[in-house]
Amino acid sequence: MNTILEVQNLTKTYEKSDFSLNNVSFSIPSGSIMGFVGENGSGKTTTIGCILNTLIKDSGTVKIFGKEVADDSTDIRNDIGVVYDTNCFPEHLTPANISSAMRQIYSKWDNELFKEHLRKFKLPEKQKIKAFSRGMTMKLGVSVALAHHPKLLILDEATSGLDPIVRDDILDTFLDFVQDESHSIFLSSHITSDLEKVADYITFIHDGSIILSEKKDDLIYNYGVMRCKAAQFEEIDRADMLAYRKHDYQIDVLVSDRKAVEKKYRDVVIDNISIEEIMLMLVKGEKQ
Numbered sequence: 003m004n005t006i007l008e009v010q011n012l013t014k015t016y017e018k019s020d021f022s023l024n025n026v027s028f029s030i031p032s033g034s035i036m037g038f039v040g041e042n043g044s045g046k047t048t049t050i051g052c053i054l055n056t057l058i059k060d061s062g063t064v065k066i067f068g069k070e071v072a073d074d075s076t077d078i079r080n081d082i083g084v085v086y087d088t089n090c091f092p093e094h095l096t097p098a099n100i101s102s103a104m105r106q107i108y109s110k111w112d113n114e115l116f117k118e119h120l121r122k123f124k125l126p127e128k129q130k131i132k133a134f135s136r137g138m139t140m141k142l143g144v145s146v147a148l149a150h151h152p153k154l155l156i157l158d159e160a161t162s163g164l165d166p167i168v169r170d171d172i173l174d175t176f177l178d179f180v181q182d183e184s185h186s187i188f189l190s191s192h193i194t195s196d197l198e199k200v201a202d203y204i205t206f207i208h209d210g211s212i213i214l215s216e217k218k219d220d221l222i223y224n225y226g227v228m229r230c231k232a233a234q235f236e237e238i239d240r241a242d243m244l245a246y247r248k249h250d251y252q253i254d255v256l257v258s259d260r261k262a263v264e265k266k267y268r269d270v271v272i273d274n275i276s277i278e279e280i281m282l283m284l285v286k287g288e289k290q
Contacts, residue, residue: 004032005068006154006186007053012062014052023048024211026062030203033183035176037197037218038190039281040207046190049207050158053188054084066154080109083147087159089139093132097125097142101149108150116149123171137168144172148179155179155187161196169193173200194278198222204277208285218277225280226260229271238267245287256283 051057
């Protein structure tokens with residue numbers, strides 16, 4: 003399986019700030035969607051900036067389609083579609099105006115494909131963007147990103163703040179996109195239910211560091227949470243714990259192999275766990 007995006011030991015620091023990216027590493031196979039999860043300020047947007055070379059990294063490597071990205075990498079940029087969480091288009095323009103401008107930027111701009119997406123999303127071709135709702139604006143961004151036949155989509159909170167119906171439309175479009183095995187998506191989001199629907203891989207970032215990167219199915223089907231009383235908690239081998247959180251009447255313990263733990267601790271309740279709860283346990287829980 004080919005790797006479309008590979009990030010190795012990426013670091014980035016800022017003057018007059020305590021925040022930094024710390025040796026961030028992950029890779030995305032072709033034909034897959036990676037969900038990039040983290041709370042606000044965790045480093046998601048900084049990582050994306052370094053990937054796209056809009057931010058200068060301190061060290062590390064970023065390879066897209068097997069090549070390192072540089073300022074003059076126009077061939078690579080032609081194969082990348084990007085959608086941010088805010089409107090990046092001048093509000094006095096219409097989608098038709100944007101198409102005319104993009105034709106000058108992207109060598110593979112496909113106006114018919116662009117119009118096809120406008121029709122699919124029910125976007126008026128000649129209406130000014132200032133009259134668009136947030137959902138319409140995000141659909142326009144996705145339409146533009148797809149209309150030059152990219153192989154990689156990079157999406158920074160592209161579904162944030164949208165109603166469930168609009169989000170569902172956009173997520174279905176993403177799933178259609180990766181039906182082509184040469185395509186991949188890097189989807190930054192804090193909406194874990196979206197990622198549970200579409201992602202093949204989940205990467206968690208917290209305070210500038212990657213704390214977990216796994217196949218989504220492994221997280222959903224293999225991970226679990228033990229619901230322990232205090233006495234039961236004391237009997238658990240610390241090597242079996244990824245993190246734990248103490249509550250008034252029980253202690254929740256995150257484990258990575260639910261079936262093995264069920265056999266080992268037969269008197270403890272072990273539940274399935276959602277991606278959101280895994281994230282909360284890893285970020286807010288105590289570690290051994």
